Amino acid sequence: MANDVTQPLLEVKDLHTRFHTHRGIVQAVNGISFGIREGELVGLVGETGCGKSVTARSVLGLVRPPGRIAEGRITYDGIDLRSLSRREFRKLRGTGISFVPQNPWGALNPILRIERQFRNVIRAHTDASRQECWDMSLAMLQKVGIQGPERILKGYAHQLSGGMAQRVVMAIALVLNPRLVIADEPTTGLDVTIQRQILDMVMQLLEEERRAMLLVTHDLGVVAQYCHRVIVMYAGKIVEEGPVSEVFVEPAHPYTQALLAAIPRPGHKLVSLRGRVPSLIDYPAGCPFHDRCDFAFEPCSAEEPLLCELSTGRRSACHLSKGVSELDAR
Amino acid sequence: MRSVALRFEVAALPTPLQSSISPDFVRHFSLFAAKRLAFVPAAVLIVITLSFFIVNLVPSDAAREKAGGLASDADVAAVKHQLGLDQDIWHRYADFMSNLLTHGSLGRSYYSDRPVWQDVWLFLPSTIELIVLSLIIATVVGVGAGTIGAHFKNRFPDFVVRAFVTITQAIPDFFLGLLLIFLIFYKAGWLPAPTGQNGLLEFPEHPITHAVLFDSIVNGQWRLARSAFSHAVLPALTLGIFYSAYFAKTARSVIGTAFDSYQVEFARSLGLPDRQVLGYAFRQARTPIITYGSILFAALIGGAAIVETVFAWGGYGQFAIERILHLDIPEVQGFIMVAGLFTLIIFLVLDLLVIFLDPRVSIG
16 A cells, blocks of 8 residues: 555546536636645635535546546546446445535435435445444444434434534444545534534544545635645636645735635724636636736736645745745745 | 343344334324324315306206207206206205215216216226326336436437427327327237227126226136236327326436435445435435326326227216216216315325325424
8 A cells, every 4th residue: 555655645637627518618627636645634725616526526436417527637545546447436435535515414315214324335335234334333423423323323314403414424424434535515504613513523533543534615714723734726726735834824826815814803804805706618818816816917817827836745826926936946 | 141242232223114113103193194084074075065066057058958959948947847957056055965965975867867976986997997007107107217317417318308208298198099099009900999998899797896907807807808908008008108208307307306416426425336326316206206196196087088088998087078068967076076085085195105205204
């Protein structure tokens, strides 16, 4: 197993995911590359429609027509995911990579007992007996902090509160000990206290067991508190990436700066970003952010800035930061 | 020692079946069923009253119809008196209701003088037999086509399904029947002529329900059963194909929604086998499809009439049309009441079924 620093657990290279609609081809994910190492908690942030959820689904192989992965390479633990057969990929989902969706009530099957939903997942990948399934489910529910798990297992999804349902969904996703968990806005819609409790619990669990997570969210606060690294996406591209401690303190890309400025803070004026997200069908020339950017200058509307390394593990796609790093290098 | 403890735990686990039909559930369920049942007589009373007034207040002259075109006014008046049509409507309503409540009688036909109930038992089973066969075809074809359409949404197989839906919905059912008769009986000769439920020279013996296929199977008359089956194929196919379009449309949209749901996505993201994922989607889509089927079942009591006529099926719908044309008021009232009662029963069964199928529906 290759899990040293040079070989990330998940590696995405030049991923393009497109949706063929009657209005044209939507470039939802437009050539992004990133990696996640073993045990690393990575936040993927950006505003609605920037391609973060599609990125998550592309990695899981869950992009449905009219969407399709057009180009790119996704490797998990050295396996090229796009070359896997349907069956091989299915076997990997749940055991290697698993998924925590946004809407827990929607995700749970309303007419199967929770116990049965655990068992279906366990039996899809192992030959566990009914008793073993029960024990595994029970242990997992206890791990995610559910008291009286027997009662939950015998019940149905509609009998759970929002926080409970999300814990159950997480427990189902984690029951076969996947090394990578992809969570898409896992706590949206829950109130802040419960959100905090659940994230505290699950992040601690992931850290302890050295599992990696790609946390898709638009909540910068959550990323700042729980993740090691953050990837900022804008209009289907990565605009900035780096350790949370650096990106949040000193954002390099004007978009990241704007995002951070848009967090409401007492005593500060709320800054909102002018303009709109560019169309993903008619992709603009130059930097996708140039017409909303306060620092735009000549090259921004003509030439697209490439994602370049500012320091180790720190990347930004901006003509300005490129200039800065080049100056620094001299 | 440890294995003993473990075995005890296994025994303590409730199996899903045991706990789903708990005494509590049974109590709630029977209470609900009783409440719903209690509602049926009231609803029937309303249906009967409505059917009486609709039939009797519509301007028509049943006496002249019965007396014939050449009858003199005096003859018509005599017939009118004989049928009791010369009395005012409230009097007739009181008569009708008291007969129904004391003797359970719906009156007698103006023409054959047979009790209306007798005709109900004579014709209704044949219609139910045809509806059941048709709905089996409609469900299998429709849900199958709808699932294919949903799975291949906006791709070639989906276009085929949508074309099928549009075409079958655009063709009237009786025309589809004539087309099938022309192609399969007349041109290809694969199936017998539309002579009803059996051949012209076959005379079903020992009828139980007068639904020939059902009776012949129950009686073990296998040659007749084969003939009855081949006679049933075309009418059942006609209604089946016609109504499968509605099933396909419903199934395509509800299964399509289910395929796009978080639930199915979550199931797929956990690596469940395709078969099981499809099962999740089907279970989600089940209730609307069953509801749809029940509504259709009830509606087809009268709705199959034209196709019954095309195939000379001799069912209740065909009989009712003929009676309506003759202004045979008691038979028409009987038909409306039976169709209403049938609908009420089907919906009652549907409500109870949905409770069994979906734990979210609470009884209260």
